[in-house]
Amino acid sequence: MKKLINRPDRVVSDMLAGMALSYPDRLRHLEGTGVIVRRDAPVTGKVGLVSGGGSGHEPAHAGFVGTGMLDAAVAGEVFTSPTPDQILEAIKAVDSGQGVLCIVKNYTGDVLNFEMAAEMAAAEGIDVDHVVVNDDVAVEDSTHTTGRRGIAGTVFVHKVAGARAQAGGTLHEVKQAAQTVIQNVRSMGVALTPCTLPEAGKPGFTLGENEIEIGIGIHGEPGVERTKVRTAADVTTVLADKVLSDLPFQPGDRVAVMVNGMGATPLMELNVVGKELHAILKEKRIEVVDTWIGEFMTSLDMAGCSITLLKMTDDTEKWLSAPADTVAVRRY
Amino acid sequence: MKKLINRPDRVVSDMLAGMALSYPDRLRHLEGTGVIVRRDAPVTGKVGLVSGGGSGHEPAHAGFVGTGMLDAAVAGEVFTSPTPDQILEAIKAVDSGQGVLCIVKNYTGDVLNFEMAAEMAAAEGIDVDHVVVNDDVAVEDSTHTTGRRGIAGTVFVHKVAGARAQAGGTLHEVKQAAQTVIQNVRSMGVALTPCTLPEAGKPGFTLGENEIEIGIGIHGEPGVERTKVRTAADVTTVLADKVLSDLPFQPGDRVAVMVNGMGATPLMELNVVGKELHAILKEKRIEVVDTWIGEFMTSLDMAGCSITLLKMTDDTEKWLSAPADTVAVRRY
Numbered sequence: 001m002k003k004l005i006n007r008p009d010r011v012v013s014d015m016l017a018g019m020a021l022s023y024p025d026r027l028r029h030l031e032g033t034g035v036i037v038r039r040d041a042p043v044t045g046k047v048g049l050v051s052g053g054g055s056g057h058e059p060a061h062a063g064f065v066g067t068g069m070l071d072a073a074v075a076g077e078v079f080t081s082p083t084p085d086q087i088l089e090a091i092k093a094v095d096s097g098q099g100v101l102c103i104v105k106n107y108t109g110d111v112l113n114f115e116m117a118a119e120m121a122a123a124e125g126i127d128v129d130h131v132v133v134n135d136d137v138a139v140e141d142s143t144h145t146t147g148r149r150g151i152a153g154t155v156f157v158h159k160v161a162g163a164r165a166q167a168g169g170t171l172h173e174v175k176q177a178a179q180t181v182i183q184n185v186r187s188m189g190v191a192l193t194p195c196t197l198p199e200a201g202k203p204g205f206t207l208g209e210n211e212i213e214i215g216i217g218i219h220g221e222p223g224v225e226r227t228k229v230r231t232a233a234d235v236t237t238v239l240a241d242k243v244l245s246d247l248p249f250q251p252g253d254r255v256a257v258m259v260n261g262m263g264a265t266p267l268m269e270l271n272v273v274g275k276e277l278h279a280i281l282k283e284k285r286i287e288v289v290d291t292w293i294g295e296f297m298t299s300l301d302m303a304g305c306s307i308t309l310l311k312m313t314d315d316t317e318k319w320l321s322a323p324a325d326t327v328a329v330r331r332y
Numbered sequence: 333m334k335k336l337i338n339r340p341d342r343v344v345s346d347m348l349a350g351m352a353l354s355y356p357d358r359l360r361h362l363e364g365t366g367v368i369v370r371r372d373a374p375v376t377g378k379v380g381l382v383s384g385g386g387s388g389h390e391p392a393h394a395g396f397v398g399t400g401m402l403d404a405a406v407a408g409e410v411f412t413s414p415t416p417d418q419i420l421e422a423i424k425a426v427d428s429g430q431g432v433l434c435i436v437k438n439y440t441g442d443v444l445n446f447e448m449a450a451e452m453a454a455a456e457g458i459d460v461d462h463v464v465v466n467d468d469v470a471v472e473d474s475t476h477t478t479g480r481r482g483i484a485g486t487v488f489v490h491k492v493a494g495a496r497a498q499a500g501g502t503l504h505e506v507k508q509a510a511q512t513v514i515q516n517v518r519s520m521g522v523a524l525t526p527c528t529l530p531e532a533g534k535p536g537f538t539l540g541e542n543e544i545e546i547g548i549g550i551h552g553e554p555g556v557e558r559t560k561v562r563t564a565a566d567v568t569t570v571l572a573d574k575v576l577s578d579l580p581f582q583p584g585d586r587v588a589v590m591v592n593g594m595g596a597t598p599l600m601e602l603n604v605v606g607k608e609l610h611a612i613l614k615e616k617r618i619e620v621v622d623t624w625i626g627e628f629m630t631s632l633d634m635a636g637c638s639i640t641l642l643k644m645t646d647d648t649e650k651w652l653s654a655p656a657d658t659v660a661v662r663r664y
Contacts, residue, residue: 001561005601014603018605021606232346266390266632267595267630301597
């Protein structure tokens with residue numbers, strides 16, 4: 001295993017310590033908790049937003065902590081849900097009395113632990129609610145999930161709910177904004193290579209020399225099909241067809257688009273996929289109002305990408321384009 | 333070879349077309365030229381800034397086109413200098429009569445072709461000048477270079493010169509700002525894996541299962557030492573020692589720091605390196621005023637990173653922190 005780390009069991013705490021040292025004017029690391037909060041948390045008069053999950057998906061989720069997005073991110077060990085105690089620390093650190101919304105990706109451990117933390121927070125008098133993101137259209141159930149998995153579309157939920165909270169929305173309004181995104185967002189991914197967990201030291205699964213896996217999960221959970229290497233145009237068509245037909249997206253719809261790198265895929269290739277996706281959407285007379293290309297929800301050193309489409313409503317479009325100032329997403 | 337591309341000979345044009353489709357409000361692709369310009373180029377009354385080089389280093393250079401950084405980026409084929417004709421198109425597209433500065437990384441082909449383009453532009457009556465960035469302290473000459481190579485520190489030159497131009501600096505003043513950065517910036521990299529050129533279809537060199545290469549160039553040019561996998565702390569110390577002793581950086585200096593991913597290295601690992609680098613600088617009583625962690629100057633799918641230190645002057649600090657609005661770098 002070749003990784004720029006010190007010890008496998010220290011990689012998450014080293015990473016979080018590094019982030020706190022690199023962005024001292026933006027972020028605080030609540031040491032020993034895996035929690036990164038906005039420097040100025042709790043923000044008076046604002047609903048707090050908490051997300052998180054297993055590590056290995058960077059910049060998710062600490063990269064989205066800041067003005068107009070999250071107030072706190074909770075980092076579990078690599079590909080491992082954070083504990084209820086960790087999540088409770090985050091909730092407490094961002095509650096200013098206006099309540100806290102947790103944005104949870106649909107994995108069994110995450111949902112259970114966020115729900116338990118919410119109960120603990122409620123017992124301490126905090127008004128807390130949560131939403132569950134399940135944007136991955138590839139499979140209905142998986143090794144880690146009952147129901148669909150939450151993947152890169154979660155970042156659009158962070159952005160929209162974050163802007164709604166920043167604009168003074170109540171807990172109910174912020175949850176509504178998040179739910180609207182969840183209803184209208186769909187994603188699907190492809191892997192070219194597996195990823196290697198630091199503790200394991202070897203890939204979690206294997207792919208042949210010329211083999212790719214369509215519909216892969218962000219922890220390397222099985223997808224829907226293994227196939228030979230195909231062109232970017234072909235791969236994008238396969239992903240887009242499944243995503244488009246699911247909601248379904250219709251001619252005349254306005255959408256935001258994300259092409260998300262899984263960790264080891266060059267930006268060059270993501271832009272080639274972006275070109276193909278734009279061509280497909282144009283042909284279907286679906287209008288793209290916003291495009292996000294880059295790494296948002298990764299899977300360690302996996303090569304591959306996911307595509308995400310989010311259907312606009314007037315409110316969603318307003319909040320998606322609102323200012324944000326985080327390490328990984330900045331908007332004027 | 334597993335890549336999300338259509339055809340190896342179309343990868344650069346596909347990528348640039350994709351960028352233009354994804355960021356239509358920001359960028360224009362001068363089709364058939366490999367040139368990406370600011371949507372609003374030429375900007376009246378402003379010195380134009382042009383950079384570029386071989387492709388495969390994304391987000392360099394088109395990702396840095398926008399307010400407060402570059403006016404145009406010229407993309408050659410993968411790891412191949414753009415031609416003088418291409419560069420001339422870029423210069424002409426951004427000249428508003430105030431002159432144009434070209435920021436060139438020190439590779440023999442780039443320097444020759446930018447110089448030839450400048451002569452051609454001068455013959456057409458454009459006031460054009462250039463600077464050459466040579467921040468890589470690893471080796472003095474290399475397979476592609478006479479003198480030191482230009483690597484990730486180039487992005488700091490883009491930022492500072494771009495802000496100086498945006499603030500209305502003359503061609504002379506913008507060049508001065510760039511030269512000050514070049515004098516004060518030093519970098520060095522390490523590779524964990526080689527990279528694969530689309531046209532070649534296989535890695536340009538090999539590294540053993542547990543081998544890394546210290547001092548690698550951004551095209552896979554040989555470094556200074558092959559060694560066994562070492563901890564992030566050890567690797568960072570080796571790179572930082574060489575960088576620090578070169579300028580040299582002194583106790584009491586104020587610096588900006590970059591930890592640049594080579595393309596396939598997870599952000600998690602870059603943040604671990606960031607932690608180690610902050611620890612080293614603190615111990616040497618060097619003050620960090622700004623930290624950039626991420627992918628800025630990549631080498632296709634190479635795993636590894638480089639570290640860059642830039643010593644602050646009052647002017648450099650002012651321009652480095654000034655607003656910028658590009659695809660890859662945004663500052664308020």
